[in-house]
Amino acid sequence: MSTLLEKHIVELLEERNDKAISLLYEHYGDTLYGVAKKVVRDEELAQDVLQESFVKIWKKSDSYDASKAKLFTWLFRITRNTAIDKLRSVNTKTDREIQMDVSDVYNLGVDSIRPEFMDVRENLDKIESKYQIVLEALFFEGMTQQEASDELNIPLGTIKSRLKIGLRELKKIYGTSMLLALVLNLM
Amino acid sequence: MKEKIKIFLDSDLLEKYLLGTTNQQETLQVERYIVMYPVVRETYDELQDNLETFAKMHALKTPEGLKEKILARIKSEHLGRRKFFRYAIAASFAAVMFASASYFLWDQNQSLQQENTIVNNKIETLEQDMKQRLEDVRDQFIVLNSPQTRRFNVKGNNNAKDLKAVAYINPVKKLSFINVKNLPNLPNDQSFQMWADVNGKMINLGIIDRSAGKDKLLALPYADNAVSYITIEPKGGNSTPTVENIVAKINY
Numbered sequence: 001m002s003t004l005l006e007k008h009i010v011e012l013l014e015e016r017n018d019k020a021i022s023l024l025y026e027h028y029g030d031t032l033y034g035v036a037k038k039v040v041r042d043e044e045l046a047q048d049v050l051q052e053s054f055v056k057i058w059k060k061s062d063s064y065d066a067s068k069a070k071l072f073t074w075l076f077r078i079t080r081n082t083a084i085d086k087l088r089s090v091n092t093k094t095d096r097e098i099q100m101d102v103s104d105v106y107n108l109g110v111d112s113i114r115p116e117f118m119d120v121r122e123n124l125d126k127i128e129s130k131y132q133i134v135l136e137a138l139f140f141e142g143m144t145q146q147e148a149s150d151e152l153n154i155p156l157g158t159i160k161s162r163l164k165i166g167l168r169e170l171k172k173i174y175g176t177s178m179l180l181a182l183v184l185n186l187m
Numbered sequence: 188m189k190e191k192i193k194i195f196l197d198s199d200l201l202e203k204y205l206l207g208t209t210n211q212q213e214t215l216q217v218e219r220y221i222v223m224y225p226v227v228r229e230t231y232d233e234l235q236d237n238l239e240t241f242a243k244m245h246a247l248k249t250p251e252g253l254k255e256k257i258l259a260r261i262k263s264e265h266l267g268r269r270k271f272f273r274y275a276i277a278a279s280f281a282a283v284m285f286a287s288a289s290y291f292l293w294d295q296n297q298s299l300q301q302e303n304t305i306v307n308n309k310i311e312t313l314e315q316d317m318k319q320r321l322e323d324v325r326d327q328f329i330v331l332n333s334p335q336t337r338r339f340n341v342k343g344n345n346n347a348k349d350l351k352a353v354a355y356i357n358p359v360k361k362l363s364f365i366n367v368k369n370l371p372n373l374p375n376d377q378s379f380q381m382w383a384d385v386n387g388k389m390i391n392l393g394i395i396d397r398s399a400g401k402d403k404l405l406a407l408p409y410a411d412n413a414v415s416y417i418t419i420e421p422k423g424g425n426s427t428p429t430v431e432n433i434v435a436k437i438n439y
Contacts, residue, residue: 021261025254033253047253054257055264068218069231072239077207099363135241138202145199167354170237 006071013061021058028072032079038140039083049086053079084142131166134159192224201205201227205234263352326362335359339437346419347434350379354407354415356439363407363439365415367395373419380420382428385410394424407439414438 005027012020018053029050046172056078064074137148138159145163149156195201203209203218220227330336336357343350349371356363370379381392385408391405395417407415417435418428 018258018261022254022258025257029213029249029254030246031239031243033249034247035242037247039243043250046247047250048215050249050253051257051260055260058261058264069233070239072242073205073235076238076242081207139238139241140245142208144203144208160197163199163202167234167237170241 009073010064010066010081011066016061018058020061023053024075025054028075031072032075033160035076035079035085035140038136039080039142040087045086045090049079049083052086053082056082080140080142085144127166127169131162131169134162135166135170138163192220192226195220200229201234205238260395291327291353323404323406326360326406327364329360330355330357330362330364333357333360335338337439339439341365341417341435341437343371343417343434346432347379347417350417350435352435352437354416354437354439355404356407356409358411361409363409363413364404365437368416370395376422377419378422378424379434380418380424380428381405382414382416382418383410384414384416386413389428391424391426394420412438420434 005023009020009027012023032053033046033050036053037046038044040046040049053075057075060078064071069077095108133152134148134154137143137152138145139149141148143151145156145159148154149159152159154162190286200209200213200217201220204214209217221231222228336355339356341350341352341353341354342348347370349369350367351369352365352367354363365381367379373379379395381395383390383392390408392405392415393404407413415437416428416433418425418430419432419434420429
């Protein structure tokens with residue numbers, strides 16, 4: 001995401017111009033929908049979450065502080081928290097545990113194939129699943145490190161180290177994909 | 188110092204802050220570290236980038252029509268907000284109107300209350316006045332009607348030959364009146380004044396006003412063997428009678 005576009009969107013938000021929402025949806029909609037889906041594990045619920053999140057983003061736009069977080073981080077926080085709240089309101093914890101076992105296998109649906117994400121998807125598979133599980137549990141499931149440790153039956157220290165290593169692995173992919181994008185752009 | 192930063196980075200505070208799950212105290216601590224230590228800032232930025240990448244890996248195509256749904260909802264929220272502001276403006280205007288109307292009415296009420304007090308006082312005075320007059324008229328009626336009333340014709344002496352008056356004295360009711368029928372003309376700087384000598388005390392009964400009418404009865408203080416005088420005094424009246432200017436004397 002170019003910082004220029006980010007700046008433009010933030011300016012539009014400050015002006016309370018609803019074009020900002022349109023731009024946000026175009027550039028972050030799929031990612032945020034993925035986040036919502038990952039947390040609630042239900043397409044309909046994920047749509048509700050995305051809708052509520054965008055309304056919150058619009059209403060709370062004056063609370064965004066660019067010096068404290070990148071635009072995506074702010075959007076992610078809102079979407080993730082909305083999704084977790086949604087999940088809590090519709091599901092009991094036990095329901096969630098059962099579902100988690102089934103859907104932990106990453107499923108590439110037909111409608112979710114997008115060329116621009118293909119290579120990162122492939123790269124994602126390169127991260128060992130033990131890191132992925134930890135990253136997902138922490139980023140999407142709304143678990144604290146302690147909860148993840150209890151839930152996944154992994155010692156807290158291991159959770160911490162897997163998080164760090166997982167993120168480092170991620171950085172490798174991020175670095176190469178960014179470099180690739182840059183090279184492609186230059187060509 | 189390095190140790191402190193290491194401990195901080197080893198904790199999951201920064202990760203929690205990234206996801207927005209820190210409490211208020213933790214948030215303040217993390218933000219302080221980010222501002223104070225470039226290493227922490229770098230790590231935080233890296234985490235943000237990682238999060239974005241990680242999230243993008245899970246991107247899913249949004250269903251058709253969802254964007255339109257969301258935009259329609261945002262528009263209605265926006266409109267609602269505008270509507271709210273419109274209502275707010277209308278409400279403030281109404282409030283201002285109400286306040287000024289209230290003040291106006293309060294002010295009106297205040298002045299009406301004052302007026303009311305004045306009117307009430309006037310009525311009271313009038314009432315007393317009427318009572319007094321009624322009493323006077325009643326007394327006059329008693330005096331004029333009573334068979335015990337003696338009637339004296341009073342004539343002026345040489346100084347005021349045209350002076351004619353009738354005095355009514357009722358010793359039973361102890362009431363007395365005088366009716367000055369005719370007064371001779373006096374120079375502009377003089378007037379007739381009435382006096383009564385009651386038990387050796389000279390009482391000023393006031394100036395005889397010609398404009399009050401011929402049939403006006405003037406009450407005289409009653410006492411056994413009292414004497415009334417009419418004198419010519421400088422205009423505006425005198426505080427003691429001028430003996431040489433006595434023009435009439437009424438014994439009763």
